């Protein structure tokens with residue numbers, strides 16, 4: 001008996017997760033694999049946040065919580081959104097979930113009807129399209145280009161909108177390109193949305209703090225967009241808390257209520273202990289976050305320089321997050337022994353199996369000429385990993 005639901009045939013396993021799994025399998029065979037595929041800080045969660053979690057256990061925070069999260073956690077989110085983003089919300093507009101990933105799923109399931117179009121600028125984070133497909137919507141891609149540092153223009157947005165467009169989803173800072181939209185660029189997109197009041201906007205700001213150039217800006221600040229923008233954020237990236245599983249969304253009340261309703265049927269709420277620690281993270285100062293970001297910045301400079309020294313790569317200069325998305329198409333249609341590289345999928349498998357470095361194929365993000373490397377790894381591993389990539393790319397003839 002193998003009768004799975006049809007929806008399973010329409011989605012694929014995230015390439016990010018697949019590459020990490022393949023890398024682990026090689027490691028288990030004793031091979032020294034350098035993992036540049038994974039999207040998580042290599043730092044430990046700051047000690048003061050870990051202490052808050054230990055205290056929460058001892059204080060008895062071990063029961064079910066309200067679906068949307070404890071009131072004081074939601075109040076801490078409201079405080080953070082005011083402090084960092086100048087956005088005004090009430091706790092009823094906040095839903096805390098098991099990671100930003102679940103926030104995204106809650107919103108997609110809340111607003112997308114079968115047949116609705118969802119506009120997604122490329123490159124985009126792997127799960128966006130798959131969540132839309134699970135909701136029986138149609139992902140419609142708006143292509144970002146290396147020339148425009150992988151950002152879309154207001155003209156492109158305007159041209160992509162049709163009466164079927166229901167939702168627009170994007171991340172800034174962006175996974176996988178690292179692109180950050182400036183206030184002016186967001187204002188340009190906002191002016192287009194002002195003409196199309198039927199479109200909801202998901203603004204995924206999970207990499208907010210990992211921004212090397214300017215101040216983070218949210219599209220929710222423009223005009224009346226706060227009434228149809230869902231801001232998504234969480235603790236995973238900025239506070240190095242991927243395993244703790246806490247994301248949050250801030251939304252118009254009717255969307256927040258819908259997300260609460262959906263979440264109540266799937267996971268109830270995220271972990272009580274994580275929620276208590278989140279208050280400490282959200283209310284505290286950002287010194288340890290800034291220290292981690294300073295370290296990422298050094299690595300970005302190194303990786304950018306090292307990749308630029310590899311013949312033929314076209315390298316973007318990301319302003320945020322911790323990824324590089326070089327165009328590797330110069331190596332397509334080349335071979336090493338009996339291995340022929342047709343595309344970025346083949347190249348990422350070649351780098352895994354030969355160079356023993358795991359990266360992610362750009363096809364996972366609709367950027368077919370690229371591969372994604374994460375520099376959330378030690379300088380030593382980055383140096384070794386990029387040297388190996390250079391050596392094995394040089395063998396392709």
Ligand code: PMP
Pocket residue numbers: 039098099100101102125171174175204206234235236242246247
């Ligand atoms: N959005 C983006 C753009 C991401 O890169 C990630 C994690 N890789 C998430 C959302 C989900 O984060 P989490 O569920 O860990 O909060």
